[in-house]
Amino acid sequence: MTAALISRGKGRRAAAALGAVTLGLLTLSACQQPTALATVTVGTTTVTAEVTPGCDGDGKSLDQKTLKECISKKGGDTLTVRPGEKVRVGVDPEVAKAGWFVIGAQPLMRAPSTETYRTFDADDLFKQTNPATGQTGSLDEVTLLVAQAGKNAGEGPVAMWHVNLKQKD
Template sequence: MTAALISWGKGRRAAAAIGAVSLGLLTLSACEKPTSLATVTVGSTTVQAEATPGCDGGGKVLSKKAVAACITKKGGKTITVHPGEKVRVGVDPEVAKSGWIVIGAGPVMRAPSKQTYRSFDADTLFMQQNPQTGQTSYSKDVTLQVAELGGGEGPKTLWHFTLKQQD
């Protein structure tokens, strides 16, 4: 009888240990890698956002259809900008490693950046050039897009922010 109690106790401990390890592995497998953040700072105001829904390829390049849908999206977190202010854009180091660009009312950067932080003149971000006339105009608000690049294949992730120009 004593032998049965001893072996049953050892069996319970072993079963509990196996259960704890299994539960731990199950919990770890359910964890998702957190999405990267993009940050926009104007003066002392900062807004941070996760990738725009439907615009995160999970580390892979987005399809052409997804890119077309993402480019036309408006919105995102809003920040007010006064004329002449600096707009600072920051990305996670993993995004910087891939390379990234910023698009305002038109292209803003000549080449992708590998830095985690860039600074832009607000006036440049609100500037639009009419392709037919060549004339320049300024928007009152603009969707600022931050795009993580996937080599020469296209964007992997896009973040959207709305910049509103304060008079």
């Protein structure tokens, strides 16, 4: 009888352990996948941004209305940038694989990058050209926009991250 009780106790413990593992797996599968991040570094200061709320197409290109709204949004964090400094932008490997680009006061890249990290001159981020006159000026503040490219050529971005940059003399 003692052997039967011990055996039954082991069975209960095994069943309880199996139940705990199953519950843990169910809990994990119910969690959302972590959002991709964009990281912007100026000097020794780094800001890590999640996709800007309302600017995640969940794998699909943003529609025109959403795209216009997202372009005009501001970032949550602000980095101070001095003239001549380098601004480093990094993205998660899944974003790099899809392709991504950066816009400061104007677009900075001719084609989407598939690298996880790029460096930009701060002066280029704040430079703005007047399309009517062709004259170039510099802004004091700009929202740095990082965008994941659409899956096909000509499609709009799939997701956007925003970080504010403020120029300091």
